[in-house]
Amino acid sequence: MQDDLARCKAAVAACLETALAPLGSMPVEEGMRYALNGGKRLRAFLVMEGATLHGVSAEHSVWAAAAIEALHAYSLVHDDLPCMDDDDLRRGQPTVHKRWDEATAVLVGDALQTLAFELLTRPEMVVSSQVRVELIASLAKSSGVQGMVLGQAQDIAAETSETPLDLAQITELQGHKTGALIEWSACAGAILGGADPTPLRAYASALGLAFQIHDDILDIEGDVAKTGKAVGKDAEAGKATFVSLLGLEEAKARAERLVEQACAALSPYGSRAEPLRDLARFVISRET
Amino acid sequence: MQDDLARCKAAVAACLETALAPLGSMPVEEGMRYALNGGKRLRAFLVMEGATLHGVSAEHSVWAAAAIEALHAYSLVHDDLPCMDDDDLRRGQPTVHKRWDEATAVLVGDALQTLAFELLTRPEMVVSSQVRVELIASLAKSSGVQGMVLGQAQDIAAETSETPLDLAQITELQGHKTGALIEWSACAGAILGGADPTPLRAYASALGLAFQIHDDILDIEGDVAKTGKAVGKDAEAGKATFVSLLGLEEAKARAERLVEQACAALSPYGSRAEPLRDLARFVISRET
16 A cells, blocks of 8 residues: 555645646745645545546546645645644644744635645546536535534634533534545545445545544654644643543544444455555554 | 616525525634625626626526625635734624634635635536536636735735835736636626637726726725725835825826726627626726
């Protein structure tokens, strides 16, 4: 899987380079390049592996992969703002508002969101207009106020609430905040191939939750030198997390069961889905 | 024209109500409704009048009209943030970050941008997928880092620069910051009708500049009770504007000449384009 992931990273980097080539060197333009740099590219990998399973070549799926990474990058830049999570460090580097300023970070996030939609309209991705519209409509639904933004708003509301969230509420919150985009990523390849995304949606749903549980574990056990972002913040803030609600051991066991579920959901694809199964196992073993 | 504008306002309001109906009552959701409320709806009017000229019915064009108003509303909410223009008042009401808080304003703007793209995918707008993709691609181009966001970034850069902008620079800045979306609005109807948008683009280019010159005049001569936003801010900040560069009288004369140019560009449409000519004349006589 690491080879596939490295290939995916290189392909996404080339694609983003093409998209950003016309840009100049104003802070907002440099900030976009900066924010798009690095990252694990797990969402891009989901798109491209899902596409491979449906006979869509990397040459085309890479544009959808780059789109979801642009959208993810926008969400991180805005999430890191002082009025949101107030983070100084991201991917081991100063966050955009620390490197430049808040106004630039707002504009960088705004422009990255636009870029995500623009990438899905690129002529280099040869696909019918109908499929494009389906991808764009589902990305808007997954990332807007009925998807990711709703999860972010629920997260903010939880911070100021007197009663901590329970397990059902935190599962719902994370389903929106991180789950919706992971689901889009996993389904995009099937949509590109004109196929039914149901098995990939089931895979992504379990994977997204396992991903978030492992993130909460990293917040406790992680090493800032490896994660490249602050750790221990949630525990310090007394925030309800999967770990605070389940305990460390049960959280780990739950994440493992979810990975098994995710892998099982891929049975219609047989052994061809092995890279996606590897990814699921990687998600709960990663140190970053 | 006022009747047409009132009809357009009502149609856009109905359309946005449909789109927002599934939303709940969290601050981000209430903030979206709040930010979408009011406004002159000039951009929506451009879309719907341009559509009428090309035989596209209001029932369909209203979705593109609502999309541009959502995109415009996002830009205002983010522009008003303390780290950007730091405005307390918009359309006579407290700005979103004053009514709620900064985090909510960031999310409201983010979700309104997503909503703009989502509206262009709505099945109620019956149009080919190819035309949809064209609209979406051009909206992304007009609003992103090669359009509106570039203008906003240039505006921020100008504020911290030692040398004030000259006329060519301020014309370029405004062409991006406000001109790009006005152009998209005017061209959308032709695109929806599968026609050449060249005459409407020429109209919008002159109109957009006249609009901005008049905005600068309102910043000097305007009444906060009528404009519903702070006045005199640019002059106070020693910012270069069309008025500071041209003087009040020449700025007014220039705006009038631009309106004549805008009207002349519509000659291929004959008298059918009278509402758009009325709009151009209105733009430089408005008090708000």
